Amino acid sequence: MLQAKFSLDETQIDFLKNYKTFGFKDKSTMVREALKRLKEEIELQNLQESADLYRQVYTKNSELQELTESSIEGWPE
Numbered sequence: 001m002l003q004a005k006f007s008l009d010e011t012q013i014d015f016l017k018n019y020k021t022f023g024f025k026d027k028s029t030m031v032r033e034a035l036k037r038l039k040e041e042i043e044l045q046n047l048q049e050s051a052d053l054y055r056q057v058y059t060k061n062s063e064l065q066e067l068t069e070s071s072i073e074g075w076p077e
Contacts, residue, residue, distance in 0.1 A: 008016070016027050024030040058064055
């Protein structure tokens with residue numbers, strides 16, 4: 001596993017010292033899990049923003065709405 005050096009403030013260090021309280025085997029595992037969760041949260045936020053942009057484009061474009069409606073005609077319910 002690769003290593004990285006970074007700085008934390010005192011409250012973050014104090015929080016990290018309690019890794020066992022949160023069920024982690026060591027500090028590194030806790031940091032990796034935190035970064036994994038942050039990455040997932042950011043990816044979800046980006047996906048939601050993208051969906052919102054598509055929704056805005058769709059609601060403002062009547063030709064796109066008509067095209068969508070025509071493409072589903074005849075499909076089973």
